[in-house]
Amino acid sequence: MRIGYGFDSHEFRPGIALKIGGVTLAHDKGLGGHSDGDVLLHAITDALLGAVAAPDIGALFPPSDPKWKGADSAVFLREALKRVHSAGYSVANIDASLILAAPKIGPHAAGIRARVAQLLGVAADCVGLKAKTPEGLNLDNAAVAHVVVLLEKRGDSKKVGNKTKQRAKKTK
Numbered sequence: 001m002r003i004g005y006g007f008d009s010h011e012f013r014p015g016i017a018l019k020i021g022g023v024t025l026a027h028d029k030g031l032g033g034h035s036d037g038d039v040l041l042h043a044i045t046d047a048l049l050g051a052v053a054a055p056d057i058g059a060l061f062p063p064s065d066p067k068w069k070g071a072d073s074a075v076f077l078r079e080a081l082k083r084v085h086s087a088g089y090s091v092a093n094i095d096a097s098l099i100l101a102a103p104k105i106g107p108h109a110a111g112i113r114a115r116v117a118q119l120l121g122v123a124a125d126c127v128g129l130k131a132k133t134p135e136g137l138n139l140d141n142a143a144v145a146h147v148v149v150l151l152e153k154r155g156d157s158k159k160v161g162n163k164t165k166q167r168a169k170k171t172k
């Protein structure tokens with residue numbers, strides 16, 4: 001098994017859409033950034049990349065590259081997941097904590113978990129999501145995400161097949 005950890009933070013800015021976990025939420029401000037500013041998908045992406053010791057999101061998708069301007073952060077997550085799979089692992093579960101003053105995440109939690117689960121190719125009960133308000137932290141104009149992910153080695157059916165063949169030969 002492998003464990004990965006990801007962290008991200010973005011500042012709220014007026015006049016842009018708020019995207020968290022691949023879901024657009026109704027709010028008077030959105031999260032700034034070079035891409036769509038999806039703080040949760042960025043932290044998940046870094047957790048996946050970290051679990052297989054791959055370069056981080058900033059190295060793979062540099063904010064200096066105009067290609068990623070306004071990009072859908074699902075693109076970053078899909079690339080990280082591809083690297084996880086080619087390293088021979090699959091996602092067992094993830095757990096995320098969001099820290100933000102507003103909007104309230106509770107009413108949207110099920111939708112966010114479902115979308116993240118869909119992107120990761122896991123069941124919704126493999127995606128944990130908690131939201132906290134930043135009490136006493138003076139973080140009213142920012143959103144922060146912490147994510148841990150657990151990966152498990154995938155069973156290789158080819159190898160099992162080869163073993164069976166070898167055993168069959170020996171018996172002959």
Ligand code: MG
Nearest residue numbers: 008009039042
């Ligand atoms: Mg980010």
